[in-house]
Amino acid sequence: MASLSTIGSIRELSFEILQYLSPPDIFSLLLTCKLFYPVCYQSLWSTLRLYSKSHISDKGRICYKLARLIKTRGVDNTGVQHIRTILLHRYSLTCTNGFVKSGFIHVLEELLRSGRLGLKHLELRYNSEKEELFSFLGHLREYSQRKQPDEFSMAIIANPIFLEPGIRTQVLHIEKITSLDLEMDWQYKGSDDDERQHAYGAGGLGAWEDSDSDYTGPGDGLDDLDDEEGWPRPASDQPGALDGIRPSNLQMDTSQYNTRLAGILTHLLSQATNLRSLTIRSIRDNGRRYTDFRLSPPLKNLQTTIKNLPKLHTLTIQGKIFHPSFFIAPPDSARVVNYDGVLPNKWVGGFRECSFANVTHLKVKFREDVQERGKGCRDFRKRPVTYVKVSGLLRCDIEGFDTVAPDLGLCILRANRRLDELSKKNLSKDIEHPL
Known part of the structure; x- marks a missing residue:
C-alpha cells in the first residue's frame, strides 16, 4: 500500500484523489498535512463558486470578501x-448583486x-442587458476568441430572447458554448405579441401552417398519421379562437406561430458548433388551450438545425417547445436523449418513426x-x-x-434486445404479457 508521502509526491495522483473529496474535506486536509498543502490549496482555488445553495441570498458577500482580499494582498499572494x-450565481449579472457592486467584476x-x-x-x-455588464462580457469574448475549443468552454443558462442576434448580445462567443440550457418562458411579454397579431390578421390561425392537421377520428390508428395530405381540418377549434370564445376559460396558445423566437433559436444553434449538451425547457406555461399543430417552415428549419448539430451528446426537452406535438429528433451524434412533458399522439407518431441512430x-x-380532455391539448x-424504429438502446x-x-x-x-436488465424490468412492469 502506498504511503501518504508517496501519494503526496505525485501531483497528478493527488489531484485525482481530491476529485472525490468535498471542499470542506480538502480544506481539512490542507490544515492537517503539510505535504498536501500545495495541491489542496490549488484545488480549492481551481473552481470559483460565486453561489451555492447557502449563498442564494447572501447579496454577494463572497464577492466583497474576494475583492477585499485581492486589494489587500495582491493577485500574486x-x-x-x-x-x-468560474460558476456564477443566477443573479450575478445584475447590478444589484455583489459581483458588480463589490468591484470583483x-x-x-x-x-x-x-x-x-x-x-x-x-x-x-445570462438574463440581463444592463450596460454595466457589457464590459465584462466583452472581455470574456475577447479572451474566448484567443482560445481553442479544447482550451475554453462555456455553459450558458438563458431565456433565448436575451440571445437574439444584435450588437449587445454579440458579446457572447457562441462557438465556445458547450452546454446550453434554454428557458422557454412562454409568458414573457414581447416575445410573440407581433406574431400573434400577424397570425390573427393574416388569414387566421392557419395562415402560416402547412396543411397537415393531426386530427383523426377516435377509432383511427396511428398509421393514419402517415398520410398528412389526407388529414381533415377540425371545424370546431379555429373559429372559436378567432371569435374570441375561450372554452373552460383557458387562454389560447399561439406559441407555434412565434417565428421570431424560432428564428432566434435557429440562428443561435447554427453557430453553436461545439455544443455537447442542449436542454430546452418550458417555465410558466400553465392554463393554455392549443390549436392543432401544423409544421411551419420556421419550425422545420429549427428541426433541421438541431438535427445537424455535429457534436451534441445529450439532448433534453422538458415541457412544451412551441407546441406539445412538436417532435425534435436528435442528431446522429447524440447518445443520451430525454423527453418530459404532455406528449400527445402526433408527437408519439414522430417518436415512433425516429430511428434514434447511435x-x-x-x-x-x-x-x-x-386540462379537460380536448381542451388543453385535443x-x-x-x-x-x-412498432418503433429505434433498435440500438442499451438503457431505456x-x-x-x-x-x-x-x-x-x-x-x-421487442426492438431493443440489448437493453440492460433494469430497463427490461421497468418496461415490463406495466405490460400484461411481458417478454
Whole structure:
C-alpha cells in the first residue's frame, strides 16, 4: 500500500484523489498535512463558486470578501492564478448583486484582459442587458476568441430572447458554448405579441401552417398519421379562437406561430458548433388551450438545425417547445436523449418513426393532460403504436406511456434486445404479457 508521502509526491495522483473529496474535506486536509498543502490549496482555488445553495441570498458577500482580499494582498499572494472554472450565481449579472457592486467584476475583467487568469470554463446565467455588464462580457469574448475549443468552454443558462442576434448580445462567443440550457418562458411579454397579431390578421390561425392537421377520428390508428395530405381540418377549434370564445376559460396558445423566437433559436444553434449538451425547457406555461399543430417552415428549419448539430451528446426537452406535438429528433451524434412533458399522439407518431441512430440512453416521461380532455391539448388519446424504429438502446426508461400508447413499452422491448436488465424490468412492469 502506498504511503501518504508517496501519494503526496505525485501531483497528478493527488489531484485525482481530491476529485472525490468535498471542499470542506480538502480544506481539512490542507490544515492537517503539510505535504498536501500545495495541491489542496490549488484545488480549492481551481473552481470559483460565486453561489451555492447557502449563498442564494447572501447579496454577494463572497464577492466583497474576494475583492477585499485581492486589494489587500495582491493577485500574486492569493490563489486567483489557480482559477480554472468560474460558476456564477443566477443573479450575478445584475447590478444589484455583489459581483458588480463589490468591484470583483472589474478584477476579473483586468485578469482576463492581461492574460493572468488561465480560465478554462465558465458557467453563466445570462438574463440581463444592463450596460454595466457589457464590459465584462466583452472581455470574456475577447479572451474566448484567443482560445481553442479544447482550451475554453462555456455553459450558458438563458431565456433565448436575451440571445437574439444584435450588437449587445454579440458579446457572447457562441462557438465556445458547450452546454446550453434554454428557458422557454412562454409568458414573457414581447416575445410573440407581433406574431400573434400577424397570425390573427393574416388569414387566421392557419395562415402560416402547412396543411397537415393531426386530427383523426377516435377509432383511427396511428398509421393514419402517415398520410398528412389526407388529414381533415377540425371545424370546431379555429373559429372559436378567432371569435374570441375561450372554452373552460383557458387562454389560447399561439406559441407555434412565434417565428421570431424560432428564428432566434435557429440562428443561435447554427453557430453553436461545439455544443455537447442542449436542454430546452418550458417555465410558466400553465392554463393554455392549443390549436392543432401544423409544421411551419420556421419550425422545420429549427428541426433541421438541431438535427445537424455535429457534436451534441445529450439532448433534453422538458415541457412544451412551441407546441406539445412538436417532435425534435436528435442528431446522429447524440447518445443520451430525454423527453418530459404532455406528449400527445402526433408527437408519439414522430417518436415512433425516429430511428434514434447511435442513441444508447433514452428516457421519456409522459405527463397527463391536466386540462379537460380536448381542451388543453385535443390530440391526446390512448392508441397503440404497433412498432418503433429505434433498435440500438442499451438503457431505456419510459414512464406513463400507458396513458397514450399502451403498447409502447412492448414495442421498445421487442426492438431493443440489448437493453440492460433494469430497463427490461421497468418496461415490463406495466405490460400484461411481458417478454
